[in-house]
Amino acid sequence: MFSYCTEPDTLGTFRWFSCYLTTGVHFSFYWSFAKVLLLLAITAPVALAFGFLGAMAARARFAPLSWLGKAYIAIVRGVPDIAFFMFFVIALDQLLEWGRHQILCSDWDQAIWQGNDFIVCPQAKLPLSTAPQVVHETYGFFIAVFTFAIVFGAFAANVLFGAMRAVPRPQLETAEAYGMSRRQTFWHILVPQMWVYALPGLSNLWMVLIKATPLLFLLGIEDIVYWARELGGTKTARFTDYPHGDWRMWYFLVLLVFYLGFTRVSEVVLERMMVRLTHGQATTGGEAQRKAAA
Amino acid sequence: MESCLQTIQDYGLRSLGIGERLLPRTDFTLCEHFTLIGSGMIWNIYFGIMALVGGFFFATALAVAKASRRRWTRKPAEWFIFVFRGSPLFIQFFFAYFLFLNLKGVSPLFDPFTAAWLGALIVLFLNTAAYSGEIFYGALRSIPKGDVEAADAYGMTGWPRFRRIVWPTMLRLAWPAYTNEAIFLFHATTLVFFSGFPAWQQRGDALYYASYFADKTFNPFIPYPILAMYFIVFTLVIVSVFGLINRRLNRHLPSERRARMRIRPNLLR
Numbered sequence: 001m002f003s004y005c006t007e008p009d010t011l012g013t014f015r016w017f018s019c020y021l022t023t024g025v026h027f028s029f030y031w032s033f034a035k036v037l038l039l040l041a042i043t044a045p046v047a048l049a050f051g052f053l054g055a056m057a058a059r060a061r062f063a064p065l066s067w068l069g070k071a072y073i074a075i076v077r078g079v080p081d082i083a084f085f086m087f088f089v090i091a092l093d094q095l096l097e098w099g100r101h102q103i104l105c106s107d108w109d110q111a112i113w114q115g116n117d118f119i120v121c122p123q124a125k126l127p128l129s130t131a132p133q134v135v136h137e138t139y140g141f142f143i144a145v146f147t148f149a150i151v152f153g154a155f156a157a158n159v160l161f162g163a164m165r166a167v168p169r170p171q172l173e174t175a176e177a178y179g180m181s182r183r184q185t186f187w188h189i190l191v192p193q194m195w196v197y198a199l200p201g202l203s204n205l206w207m208v209l210i211k212a213t214p215l216l217f218l219l220g221i222e223d224i225v226y227w228a229r230e231l232g233g234t235k236t237a238r239f240t241d242y243p244h245g246d247w248r249m250w251y252f253l254v255l256l257v258f259y260l261g262f263t264r265v266s267e268v269v270l271e272r273m274m275v276r277l278t279h280g281q282a283t284t285g286g287e288a289q290r291k292a293a294a
Numbered sequence: 295m296e297s298c299l300q301t302i303q304d305y306g307l308r309s310l311g312i313g314e315r316l317l318p319r320t321d322f323t324l325c326e327h328f329t330l331i332g333s334g335m336i337w338n339i340y341f342g343i344m345a346l347v348g349g350f351f352f353a354t355a356l357a358v359a360k361a362s363r364r365r366w367t368r369k370p371a372e373w374f375i376f377v378f379r380g381s382p383l384f385i386q387f388f389f390a391y392f393l394f395l396n397l398k399g400v401s402p403l404f405d406p407f408t409a410a411w412l413g414a415l416i417v418l419f420l421n422t423a424a425y426s427g428e429i430f431y432g433a434l435r436s437i438p439k440g441d442v443e444a445a446d447a448y449g450m451t452g453w454p455r456f457r458r459i460v461w462p463t464m465l466r467l468a469w470p471a472y473t474n475e476a477i478f479l480f481h482a483t484t485l486v487f488f489s490g491f492p493a494w495q496q497r498g499d500a501l502y503y504a505s506y507f508a509d510k511t512f513n514p515f516i517p518y519p520i521l522a523m524y525f526i527v528f529t530l531v532i533v534s535v536f537g538l539i540n541r542r543l544n545r546h547l548p549s550e551r552r553a554r555m556r557i558r559p560n561l562l563r
Contacts, residue, residue, distance in 0.1 A: 090514040212382070213382070218488060225384070232392070246396065248388075248392040249392035249393050249395070252388045256389055259381040260376070263380035
């Protein structure tokens with residue numbers, strides 16, 4: 001990147017590092033941090049939307065819809081661990097390909113399941129094998145986002161469901177007394193007030209979501225874990241201008257610090273949000289704020 | 295049926311390196327799925343129990359240190375808990391593994407640390423200690439004032455007061471949350487072999503074998519549900535054992551004041 005980088009082995013320590021840390025692969029490494037942030041930026045609202053829908057469904061008066069909402073919450077939360085991630089990504093991929101196969105290749109006479117193989121016609125492949133590399137990566141990324149959203153949506157649904165029930169009954173009764181319909185009560189009274197009850201649960205979920213992002217690596221995305229392993233490994237002078245020993249430990253130390261910093265910032269921001277949301281609420285926190293101001 | 299018994303003999307203890315050396319390669323049967331994944335569970339149980347038992351005592355110490363008024367005992371405990379709760383366990387595993395790998399170069403004393411049975415166990419131990427420490431710390435702060443005052447009135451101080459009043463009450467208050475922590479930890483043991491620690495001679499845990507089958511058969515619909523089933527069974531075992539302990543911890547209370555167990559399995563840490 002810098003003009004003096006042409007002969008790396010003659011440089012002093014500081015200049016050597018300034019060259020080493022600005023090589024092309026290192027920019028891929030930095031870009032993967034953006035990928036993690038992008039994942040969070042997309043997943044959080046989508047999961048919240050899923051959660052909101054799930055909670056609304058679970059509250060519904062129409063029984064089958066309520067069962068559907070409750071089943072979604074129970075199943076996703078009950079299945080343990082990363083097994084769900086590993087299972088869901090393959091299952092979703094196969095489901096999409098199977099669906100496209102049914103539509104696009106109705107004249108295909110071979111079985112889809114051949115012993116140990118899952119085979120669909122070439123036109124049904126997702127993405128098409130002729131598609132450029134970028135499409136493959138984007139597809140993989142969005143499958144991952146969707147998986148995260150489904151899983152965290154169930155957790156968010158549980159939190160929001162609890163929060164909706166935590167809003168004091170008299171508030172809703174007052175709304176009814178003013179002649180509001182069930183829908184008006186929901187949107188104008190219940191939803192604005194539930195956030196203060198939901199926030200502790202949601203912020204906990206956000207922390208868990210941050211700490212779940214390294215699992216992108218298991219889903220086959222070239223994320224920070226992938227690059228840290230790749231770049232940190234021993235490099236000999238034959239293959240690179242910047243030979244070094246096994247530095248993976250230091251790369252992972254950087255990741256550790258990145259996550260710690262991110263968690264810390266989130267904690268501070270969420271605490272501020274809580275203070276704002278508590279303002280004027282009929283809770284002990286709101287009461288304490290009122291007294292402090294008076 | 296006959297052949298399934300044979301499979302169990304061959305692969306029942308495969309995760310410990312006993313029995314058939316080669317894993318099945320073709321014509322996978324359901325029996326093989328159940329046996330190998332079940333065999334892998336031995337490691338999950340080993341990591342879970344060892345880390346939990348060790349972590350319990352360390353967590354108590356951490357909680358007491360964090361609640362301490364002395365700055366020099368409080369700060370290290372706070373930092374320890376923040377570091378282990380604030381970063382992903384997955385990254386902790388990677389970091390620890392490469393750290394041990396580097397230390398191995400310094401002294402052969404660190405040889406066993408690069409193996410999962412010790413290295414990963416240490417990470418899990420420290421991690422669960424941090425999480426449980428925070429739970430215990432929360433419980434320590436919500437011990438009813440009256441209990442401690444009553445102990446003072448009886449002239450109890452120091453160690454006897456801690457052992458007979460503070461500690462049992464802390465455990466009683468923390469127990470429902472601690473049960474969840476035990477379930478998390480147990481689920482988290484599946485990360486070990488996906489995070490640097492090598493499965494030497496293919497001796498892996500349940501998820502390792504489940505993903506082995508999924509890789510070979512391209513069919514996730516059999517091994518992962520089997521894995522999930524094993525985990526649900528063991529989760530129920532944990533819940534019932536911890537429920538018994540909870541009953542004992544609360545036995546002096548009238549029934550409606552007892553802490554209810556609420557199972558909230560979480561996903562990851």
